[in-house]
Amino acid sequence: MIAEQVGVCRIRLVAPAAHVDHCHETGKVRGVLCFNCNSALGKLNDDPGACAGPSLTWKETCGSQPS
Numbered sequence: 001m002i003a004e005q006v007g008v009c010r011i012r013l014v015a016p017a018a019h020v021d022h023c024h025e026t027g028k029v030r031g032v033l034c035f036n037c038n039s040a041l042g043k044l045n046d047d048p049g050a051c052a053g054p055s056l057t058w059k060e061t062c063g064s065q066p067s
């Protein structure tokens, strides 16, 4: 899987990505992430709504998407 993604994080498209992200309910593997993205998903309780929040807040306050 890491080779499929060329070692790049599925979310931020940065390397190195070495953390296999999976759904804690189903066990389904979602992809390989960098340390920061994998940690962020965990801290946001794997909640898709909570994960979208930081991007929306950033866009509302800064007027553009974070890079």
Ligand SMILES: [Zn+2]
Binding pocket: 009, 010, 011, 012, 013, 014, 033, 034, 035, 036, 037, 038
């Ligand atoms: Zn990442």
